Amino acid sequence: MTTRSPVLELRGITKTFGTFTAVHGIDLTIAEGEFFTIVGPSGSGKTTMLRMLAGLESPSAGDILLRGQRVNDLPANKRPTCMVFQSLALFPHRTVGQNIEFPLKIRDVPAAERKARALQLMAQLRLPESYYGKNVTKCSGGERQRVALARALAYNPDILFFDEPLSAIDYKLRKTLEKELKDIHRETGKTFVYITHSLEEAMVMSDRIGVMRLGHMVQVGTPNEIYTAPNSKFVSEFIGDVNIMPVRLNGGRLVSDELGAEFLPPAVPTGFSNGHLVVRPESLRVLDRRDEAENVLTGTLYNEYALGSRIQYQVRVGERVFIAERLRQQALTGRLDTEVLVGWNARDSILVSD
Amino acid sequence: MSPAERAQRWRSALLWAWALAVVVFMYLPALSLLLASSTSSRYFIFPITKWGFDWWQKTFNSIEIHILFKTSVSIALIVTVIAVTIAFFGALAFARYEWKGRSIYQKIVLLPIFFPQSVLGLALLLWFNTIGLELSWKSAVFAHLVWIVPVVTLVISIQVYSFDPALEEAAYDLGASRWQVLKEVTLPVLFPGLFSGALFAFLLSWGNFPLSLFTTGADTTVPEYLYSKMVAGYTPGVPVLGTVSTMIAAVLFLGGYGIIVLRRRARS
Numbered sequence: 001m002t003t004r005s006p007v008l009e010l011r012g013i014t015k016t017f018g019t020f021t022a023v024h025g026i027d028l029t030i031a032e033g034e035f036f037t038i039v040g041p042s043g044s045g046k047t048t049m050l051r052m053l054a055g056l057e058s059p060s061a062g063d064i065l066l067r068g069q070r071v072n073d074l075p076a077n078k079r080p081t082c083m084v085f086q087s088l089a090l091f092p093h094r095t096v097g098q099n100i101e102f103p104l105k106i107r108d109v110p111a112a113e114r115k116a117r118a119l120q121l122m123a124q125l126r127l128p129e130s131y132y133g134k135n136v137t138k139c140s141g142g143e144r145q146r147v148a149l150a151r152a153l154a155y156n157p158d159i160l161f162f163d164e165p166l167s168a169i170d171y172k173l174r175k176t177l178e179k180e181l182k183d184i185h186r187e188t189g190k191t192f193v194y195i196t197h198s199l200e201e202a203m204v205m206s207d208r209i210g211v212m213r214l215g216h217m218v219q220v221g222t223p224n225e226i227y228t229a230p231n232s233k234f235v236s237e238f239i240g241d242v243n244i245m246p247v248r249l250n251g252g253r254l255v256s257d258e259l260g261a262e263f264l265p266p267a268v269p270t271g272f273s274n275g276h277l278v279v280r281p282e283s284l285r286v287l288d289r290r291d292e293a294e295n296v297l298t299g300t301l302y303n304e305y306a307l308g309s310r311i312q313y314q315v316r317v318g319e320r321v322f323i324a325e326r327l328r329q330q331a332l333t334g335r336l337d338t339e340v341l342v343g344w345n346a347r348d349s350i351l352v353s354d
Numbered sequence: 355m356s357p358a359e360r361a362q363r364w365r366s367a368l369l370w371a372w373a374l375a376v377v378v379f380m381y382l383p384a385l386s387l388l389l390a391s392s393t394s395s396r397y398f399i400f401p402i403t404k405w406g407f408d409w410w411q412k413t414f415n416s417i418e419i420h421i422l423f424k425t426s427v428s429i430a431l432i433v434t435v436i437a438v439t440i441a442f443f444g445a446l447a448f449a450r451y452e453w454k455g456r457s458i459y460q461k462i463v464l465l466p467i468f469f470p471q472s473v474l475g476l477a478l479l480l481w482f483n484t485i486g487l488e489l490s491w492k493s494a495v496f497a498h499l500v501w502i503v504p505v506v507t508l509v510i511s512i513q514v515y516s517f518d519p520a521l522e523e524a525a526y527d528l529g530a531s532r533w534q535v536l537k538e539v540t541l542p543v544l545f546p547g548l549f550s551g552a553l554f555a556f557l558l559s560w561g562n563f564p565l566s567l568f569t570t571g572a573d574t575t576v577p578e579y580l581y582s583k584m585v586a587g588y589t590p591g592v593p594v595l596g597t598v599s600t601m602i603a604a605v606l607f608l609g610g611y612g613i614i615v616l617r618r619r620a621r622s
Contacts, residue, residue: 056523076527089524093542102538103528155528 004031007159007191008053012062015048022048024215025062030159030193035185037194037202039238040212046195047163049212053193054083054161066158082157084165088148090136096122096147097132103155121150124187126180142173149184162194166201178204199238203227211235233352236278241312243284243322247351248274254351259317263295264346275353283348284324286313286332286340293343297322301332301340315342384600391593398590409590419595425491426575429566430559433498437506437555438548444503445510445547450519467504474501475568482569489571497569498559505558506551513547546614553610557603 008030015023023045030036040046051057053064055076064071071079082103090099100118101109109117119129125146131139136147145165152160162181166174182205185192196202202209203223210220211234219231230236237244247254247263249272254263256277263277290296299317311331315322324342326332332340355363390398394406413419447453448460466474478497479489487493517540525539526532541548563577570578576599583592 054527056527076523077529077531081527083524083527085520085524087518087520089518089520091521091525091539091543093545102525102530106529106534106538151528 004033006030007032007034007067008193009065009068010053010062011065013049013052013059013064014061015045015052015057016060022215023052023059026217028210028217028220030191033189033191035182035192035194035205035207036210037196037206037208038210038212039196039199039202041197041238043214044212045215046197046212050083050161050163050193050195053159054081055079056083080158081161082152082155082159083161083163084148084152086163086165086167088144088165090144090148090151092137094136095132096127096134096136096139099136099147100150100154102151117154118150121153124153125150125184141169142177145169145177149181153184153188157190159191159193162192164196167196167198174201175204181205199226200240211238228350230278230350230352233276233278233354236276236350236352239280241281241323243279243281243324244276245320246274247277259297259320261297263349266346266349266351268351269353272351272353275351278350278352279344279348281312281323281325282310284322284342284344286315286324286326287343288341290341290343294345295349296341296343298339298341301335301338304332304336313340313342315340317342384597387593387596387600391590391597393590396589398588409594413591413594413598416591419591422574422576422579422595425570425573426560426577429491429494429498429575430556432495433502433559434552434555436495437499437502438510438552440499440503441506441510441551441555442544442548444507445514448507449511449514450517463507464504466500467508469501471501471562471564472567475565478565479568489569491570491573491575494566494570494573494575497565498562501562501565502555502558506555509551509554510544510547513544513550517543546617549610549614553607557607560599560603 006029008028010026010028012025012027013023014021014025026049038046038049048057052059055071055074055078059072066074066079066081076083091102094102097115097118098105100121101114104114104117115132119132122129122131127143127146127150131143136144139147148165166177169177178201181192185205194202194205199209199211203226206223208220208222209226211218211226213234219226219235221229226235227239230239233244236242245256246258247256249255249265249268250262252265254265254277255261256263265277285293286301287293287296297317299315299322301313302316302321303314305312305314306328307325309328310325311328313324313326313332315324322342389402391409392405392407393399393402394404394408395402444463447456448463475497478500482489482493482496521539521543522535525535530538561577562575563581566575566578567581574582576595580592580596580599583589
């Protein structure tokens, strides 16, 4: 990644709407051919960011550089970039073929050439050739996704932007399309910039992820870095089910005042005095014996959820709810409402500041 | 027969009777018009003693009537073109774009619809006189527009509300110029709304009496002629003209509706 040249550079990008600042001075470099995902909850400014990159909004301050050229004032229709919209924005009065050919028609490409290119893209995206003349409003959700992507590829952009196109798709199909999209990324070698509110989705597809919160880019890293080393409580919670508790450092041990317990800490960041301890469900195990883990808590088994290969247990320690896991083969039976031990090793936990 | 079945039967019988009553109530007057035109006598006598289509013949051959139609059609066509053009942009401002003062605009633009037309007609007459405009069918075009543009704006706005603004952005992002976006995306997607708007404009202008009465000057439209003949000098030519005028409106309306349905079907 580091050897690749930057295709997109943001320098102090800021966007204000009246008195509201949607994006606060973001610096970011995206490399040629990278799959970069911006993740954030709604209102985090991620859509505004993407719209500025696409040329549909102009930044209030800062510069956008495309291959070293400042493009702040270059309108969307002159930029070598293309966006797949959340609503997909397929033209309802046109067929699948006409939709895909739209950017070519705008460039006055001859009809025969247009059709050949459209059919080629349809084949690449696994759309049956018979769909060429089909009305686009008659296509299913997944087919419409593919048409939208084919249309964007027909423009032959250097960078493709995606504004949560999969958010309205049901879970199973979304999982398939995520993988397909990543395959298309490999096949085309183009730079993809994707935004989503689902870090899970980002993890599956991305080379790097940027997490946004309230207009700030709070962490940028590979999926592995984001997963194993979140730099704040916000990022760690964003990943999904996590066990998280306030702690303070006291003489090399972590103290939880709420639980009245002391824990062995993982590597302590310099200058850390108090913050939160994060333990992922797969690192928090329901134990048979106290000596199976370095840190142990006693709680009550309140409920269990079968996840397939693993089983999750809801364990209550005082007022606090913990989610622990076990492999299916080691499932506990008939233990609801009884006392259980949960524990983790220090190296499997993460310390974050607030 | 169970009580539930009997109740069900009664209910559907009542429904049918009600629907029939509504249809009769609405269409009997139009039918009476046809009846009244099918007489050979000079005056309107009921029951009709001498049936015949003499008055249809006379009406169709009358040069005066030809001029009437020409005037009415000219006004309606010009009103349609101007009204749809203005209302298209008006509807974009009404339903598409967020701008300061939009909510005031949305109310002001609809106000002329609620203004009594005869008062509006008189007001326009005074205004035209003040600015020294010579009254003719051309001045009636302006008068019609005052009332019809708001209606057509509303009709087109309904279509614009269901328009996804991302369509325009997508086309623009795919390299289209502003003009190409309008031509390739906005206009075709909004076409059903523009078409209904045009139908409304034509039909409302075609049937308008109060505004024409005050503003056509020496020219006469079909509704004006019908009114003056009923006030003085009735002949069975009046119901003939009334029937023809109604039929033209009906054919335009049903034909227009048919075109929209066919277009929709052709697409699927």
